[in-house]
Amino acid sequence: MRAILCKSHGPASNLVLDDIPAPTPGPGEVLAKIAYVGLNFMDTLIIQNRYQVKPALPFSPGAEFSGRIVALGEGVSEFSIGDRISGWSGYNAAREMIALPASRVTRIPDGVSDEVAAGLMITYGTSLHALRDRGRLKPGETLAVLGASGGVGLAAVELGRILGAKVIACASSPEKLAFARQAGATETIDYSVVDLKDELKRLTGGRGVDVVYDPVGGDLSEAAVRGLAWRGRLLVVGFAAGAIAKLPLNLTLLKGCDVVGVYWGAFGDKEPEAAAQDFADLLEWAAEGKLSAHIHAVYPLEDAVEALGVLERREAMGKVLLKL
Numbered sequence: 001m002r003a004i005l006c007k008s009h010g011p012a013s014n015l016v017l018d019d020i021p022a023p024t025p026g027p028g029e030v031l032a033k034i035a036y037v038g039l040n041f042m043d044t045l046i047i048q049n050r051y052q053v054k055p056a057l058p059f060s061p062g063a064e065f066s067g068r069i070v071a072l073g074e075g076v077s078e079f080s081i082g083d084r085i086s087g088w089s090g091y092n093a094a095r096e097m098i099a100l101p102a103s104r105v106t107r108i109p110d111g112v113s114d115e116v117a118a119g120l121m122i123t124y125g126t127s128l129h130a131l132r133d134r135g136r137l138k139p140g141e142t143l144a145v146l147g148a149s150g151g152v153g154l155a156a157v158e159l160g161r162i163l164g165a166k167v168i169a170c171a172s173s174p175e176k177l178a179f180a181r182q183a184g185a186t187e188t189i190d191y192s193v194v195d196l197k198d199e200l201k202r203l204t205g206g207r208g209v210d211v212v213y214d215p216v217g218g219d220l221s222e223a224a225v226r227g228l229a230w231r232g233r234l235l236v237v238g239f240a241a242g243a244i245a246k247l248p249l250n251l252t253l254l255k256g257c258d259v260v261g262v263y264w265g266a267f268g269d270k271e272p273e274a275a276a277q278d279f280a281d282l283l284e285w286a287a288e289g290k291l292s293a294h295i296h297a298v299y300p301l302e303d304a305v306e307a308l309g310v311l312e313r314r315e316a317m318g319k320v321l322l323k324l
Contacts (some may be wrong), residue, residue: 001096002017004304005020005060007058008057009057009067011312012305012308012309013305015061016029017302022096023097025073025296027073028073028075030099030105031069031073031098033067033096034095034097036323037093037094038119039304039321040123040310040318041151043091043308046061046091046311048103048114055090055091060095061304061308062094064086064087064089064119067079067084067114068085073102079105083107084107085106086108087100088268094301095179096301106279106283109284112218116300119151119295120282121279121282124293125275125282126155127159130156130213130237133274134233134261135213135233136233140166141166142211143165143212144170144192144212144213145160145167146171147210148171148185148188149180151318151319152215153171153180153215153320157266160184162273162285165211167186168185168209169187170196172191174214179317183292197224197226197259200227204229208230208232211234211266214236215238216241220300222251225247226251228255228257229255233257233260236261237262240314296319297310298322303322307321
């Protein structure tokens with residue numbers, strides 16, 4: 001079967017398209033024929049050996065997918081051959097077939113396309129876990145989303161609206177901010193031209209925001225903390241800017257605020273029932289049309305290098321998919 005392989009760590013240009021043996025499902029596993037792979041910024045890091053998950057070489061990027069079950073391992077009774085599923089593999093999804101534990105896949109309901117289902121689990125799963133479980137976001141609170149037009153950022157804008165918050169979208173260009181407004185943001189900040197802290201204060205009448213969703217890091221993290229309200233929460237989601245912020249801890253004392261880590265992969269492993277409920281909610285909202293799950297572009301498997309380049313350059317507005 002065809003697979004995109006990382007045989008040596010480095011940029012996406014190092015990846016190769018190769019033929020490898022098809023897997024067989026072990027006990028408790030399903031074998032899926034993949035239809036679409038959802039790509040994420042973490043894929044650009046894992047192939048460079050800069051992510052917390054470090055698979056042995058060679059491996060395929062791609063942590064989430066949609067497809068159909070083509071074989072069942074011993075002991076699997078909750079699924080049938082032919083079921084449409086979405087799944088979370090952590091890596092190895094950029095290939096024609098994958099075997100993984102049945103606990104890591106979910107049936108796709110009628111009304112949700114394979115394309116949409118391929119991109120829901122990580123971006124929307126991360127954002128729902130961040131906002132509802134870790135950030136304790138309440139109706140009527142103010143949420144600022146950094147990197148608001150990217151995969152997780154767009155998901156946070158939409159989910160913040162669903163959870164009843166007033167959403168301030170923060171990004172680096174007017175085009176990205178206009179896109180975030182379409183997803184439900186009521187206010188916007190272009191942090192490439194204005195001071196983030198000052199604008200967060202101005203838009204809240206000097207009070208500051210209740211929750212900041214931060215997948216960007218770098219200098220923006222400290223500015224975001226300075227723009228928090230009393231008892232505000234900074235959600236540390238990722239470091240797309242490349243630099244990991246070092247925060248002055250006196251800010252947390254003065255504001256009585258929380259700096260909260262969000263690691264969806266570990267959440268899925270350690271609290272599978274809670275993660276499954278989050279994903280069931282997301283699929284229901286998608287079927288009801290409450291989530292756009294906007295797709296930036298779909299690339300054939302052989303163009304995986306080009307697709308990952310869009311993420312590396314932070315050009316994506318919504319989800320980038322590979323089609324098999």
